[in-house]
Amino acid sequence: MPAAGRAWTLGALAALFSFAFAWVPSFWADEVATVRASRLTPAELLPFTTRYVDAGHTVYYVALHYWSGIFGFGEAGTRGFSALGVGVAVALTALIGQRLGRPRLALFAAVLLAFMPRLTWAGAEARSYAWTAALAATAWLLLLIALDSGGWWWAALGAxxxxxxxxxxxxxxxxxxxxxxxxxxxxxxxxxxxNRGIRSSRRAWIPLLVTWFVALAAASPILTLAWQERAQIAWIGPNSAFNAWTVLVEPAGETSWGYAFAVWILIIAGAVRWRAALRAACPEWLLLAGCWVIVPFAITIGISLLGSPVFTSRYLTFAMPGLALALAAALAALSARRLVAAVTIALLVIALPTYVGQRLAYAKPRESDLREVAQTVAAHSQPGDAILFAPGRPREALYAYPQYFDGLVDVALKTPFPASDAFHDKTVPLAKRTAKLAGIRSLILVIPRHGTPCTQPRDAKTLLENGFAPASRYPTHREVVCRFERAG
Known part of the structure; x- marks a missing residue:
């Protein structure tokens, strides 16, 4: 099989590996935003993102809208798009390594990337992170081709x-x-x-700068809007952004300190032998890998220290193919084949528990159980019943799984998305909407915190004052679904 064929075959296998059981965990808050935005048509989405929030994710939302129009807006459909992005990133990483003159080492790097916890996480997350890795790999591969061939390859790089x-x-x-x-x-x-089109690095930087200038000019509308909407990442605080865990573990290991520790040991051990074992054979390999990883980390950390906090480990997913290239170089520097095989197997074994954990039912942040909440509501309600959510996370179940709430009366709704100018609906306390209860015989109240009494929330007291009484209580993993019925 040709080298390119092996790369794309490996990418396809990586996509399948990343997709396996990705549909098991429930959606969580960030993915809920993805689902809501991608359900909108481009004509509905663009006014929302360009005026209010998430302009920087518009391209991803539009792409996912058309993808999900074919494969559905559920966990399998939306996360399947991310798994595809992982496959593309893995294949392109192999092609980059082949372009640098080490085809076997290139496949090694691609395998390491396919099993990297950060990438297996990205492949099971309905966000754009997997595709940022794929697009970054595309840019690096096109740069190498442009340096060799010149011409219209610079235009392709700019695009x-x-x-x-x-x-x-x-x-x-x-x-x-x-x-x-x-x-x-x-x-x-x-x-x-x-067939080198540009043989001098002193000349190559000129078309590169021109390419970047044109590319950034083309992207400037989104860049400008994203800057204007920068307040949406104000949740990234300097105290939580920088510590040993977020900087040394999370970028590659996600939740696995064992994997991150093994990576650091491997890089340190390989560095002792890199100069003689690798640089002489392929001088560009380590330089490319180092620039791909170190520069984005340094810039985001620097901006966060000197200006507005922007560093969070998952934002640097696009640098992980570069880290995979560096890990492959470290393995190549270990001359003993048995040692290389043992270290590789050890990395894969250490990563496996994290991979499994990412695909458990409550694997998402805060052990999200939104699907369980939605299914419980559907199982214990009838068309014409009212639905009410206590303040907090519970209402996200309606956003993520609207099909389970068909036929229910949303009594607290004031302004629905996207007219609400945010990813959530605007609601009002039930005490101001008691007229909506006219003719309602049964109402479902969803409250946060497993174990909370159904009568504790403020809206529950309003229900009691209007002739409703608690009839049934159905705990989920994190929330409680309460059924109220009108007395008499």
Whole structure:
């Protein structure tokens, strides 16, 4: 099989591996935003994102809208799109390594990326992170081709850059990473790099800067809107953003400190032998991997320390293919084949529990049980019943799984999404909407915190005052579904 064929076969297997059981966990808050936005048509979505929130995710939402129009807006459909992104990232990582002259090592890097906890997490998350890795890999591969062949490959690189930045703002850090790579790379002999379009790094940075300028100009409307909406990431605090866990463990290991520890040990051990074992054979490999990883980390940490906090580990998913290349280089530096095999197997074994944990029923943040809540409501309600949510997370079940609430009267709703100017609906306390209870015989109240009495929330007291009484109580993993019926 040709080298490119092996790369894409490996990418397909990685996508299947990432997709396996990704549909098991319930949606959580961030994914709920994805589902709500992607359900909108582009004509409905663009006014919302350009005026209020998430302009930087518009491209992803539009792409997912058409994908989910075919495969559905459930967990399997939306996360399947992310699994596809993982597969593309893995295949392109292999192609990058092949372009650098080490085809076997390239496949090694791709396998390491496919099993990396951060990537298996991204493949089971209905957000754009997997595709940021794929688009970043596209940009690096096109850069290598443009350096060799020139011509219209620079235009292709510019298109990839514009799409990448429009999909996720922080991929703009690749501007500095790629420029640094071009300036520091050593020119190779013509025999090493046939058909070279640009043979001097001193000349290559000129078309690269032109390419980036045009690409950023094309993406400038989204960049401007994303900057204007930067308050939406105000939840990233400097105290929670920087600690040993978020900087040293989460970027690659996700929740696995064992995997992150093994990665650091491998890199340190490999660094001792890199100069003689790898750089002589492929001088560009480590430079590319280093620029891909170090520059985005340094810039985001620097911005967070000196300006507004923007660092959070999952935002740097797009740098993980570069880390996989560095890990493969570290393995290559270990000359003993048995040792290489043992270390590789150890990494995969250490990553496996995290992979399984990412696909358990309550694997998402706060042990989200929104699907269980929605199914419980559907099982214990009838068309014409009212639905009411106590303040907090419970209402997200309606956003994520609207099909389970068909026929129910949303008595507290004031302004629905997207007219609410946010990803949530605007509601009012039941005490101000008691007229909505006229003719209602049964009402479902969903409250947070497993174990909370049905009569404790403020809205429950309003129900008691209007002739309702608690009839049934159905606990879920995190919430409680209460059924009230009108007395008499």
């Amino acid at each position: 990839a850059i514009a799409l990448s930045v429009s999909t996720f703002l922080l991929t703009s850090t690749l501007v500095v990473a790629q420029l640094l790579f071009v300036l520091l790379r050593r020119d190779t002999d013509e025999s090493d790099r046939p």
